[in-house]
Amino acid sequence: MSLLQVRNLKKSYGGVAAVADVSFDLPAGQLLALLGPNGAGKTTCFNMVNGQLRPDSGSILFDGHELVNMAPRNIWRLGVGRTFQIAETFGSMTVVENVQMALLSREKKIFHLWRPAASHYRDEAMDLLSQVGMEAQAARPCSVLAYGDVKRVELAIALAxxxxxxxxxxPTAGMAPQERNALMALTKKLVVERNIAVLFTEHSMDVVFAYADRMIVLARGKLIAEGDGETIRNHPKVKEVYFGSGSTFTRKKKEAV
Structure with missing residues (x-):
């Protein structure tokens, strides 16, 4: 059984279907890209999975738990991590303190600090920073980091x-090509090592084709295609609806190789 099972998900605004009867599965250890042109419904679908939006109908089953109508905080506690298009860290705090705060939250100790926060879970925080290649910058404030490094810290926070x-x-919004590939290669490595499932939205086709195991494509709220890179690249509806004649798609696919 897949770790995440989305069934017949629907969401409408003023009679307009943003997401119409979308279903898909995501097993552990796999990166699944959620794609679509502007207005396709991918953001609405993504935000329903993470609990920010409530679907009109449908089911989102994660590890045996129904997520529909569950608060984002409770979804997080079940073991669903999240990173954002614009990285979210505390700029005034050091790199390691940001990760320590995530660890404190995991243990429900944010409001029960009987000793300075800097003394809590430091070893575990440093281990997480080591995994994302940020151990050497642990003592630096997040506000002075390069954007690619902030994204790595955010990944460590999500893994906490x-x-x-x-x-x-x-995940790679605002990053240079080299930074994009480094972050996604790291994510792929962690997915394999930890057997994590990843659902991600992405506009950079080079990243999608280089790192996604599978892709699902939405258009006008409906799922029009699902499969690996070769399947999606050659799918007639994808060429017609998402990539027009397909020439842009083919060019981006070549760039990714």
Missing amino acids: NRPKLLLMDE
Whole structure:
């Protein structure tokens, strides 16, 4: 059984279907890219999975738990991590303190600090920073980091909850090509090592084809295609609806190789 099972998900605004009867599965240890042109419904679908939006109908089953109508905080506690299109860290705090705060939250100790926060879970925080290549910058404030490094810290923060599922919203937005590939290669490595499932949205086709195991494509709220890179690249509806004649798609696919 897949770790994440989405069935017949629907969401409408003023009679307009943003997501119409979308279903898909995501097993552990796999990166699944959620794609679509502007207005396709991918952001709405993504936000329903993470609990920010409530679907009109349908089911989102994660590890045996129904997520529909569950608060985002409770979804997080079940083992669903999240990164954002614009990285979210505390700029005034050091790198290691940001990760320590995530660890404190995991243990429900944010409001029960009987000793300075800097003394809590430091070893575990440093281990997480080592995994994302940020151990050497642990003492630096997040406000002075390069954007690519902030994204790595955000990934460490997401991993602090020991997630089984990681939701990544435009993980490489605002990054240079080299930074994009480095972050996604790191994510792929961690997915394999930790057997994490990843659902991510992404506009950079080079990243999608280089690192996604599978892709699902939405258009006008409906799922029009699902499969590996070769299947999606040659799918007639994808060429017609998402990539027009297909020439842009083919060019981006070549760039990714």
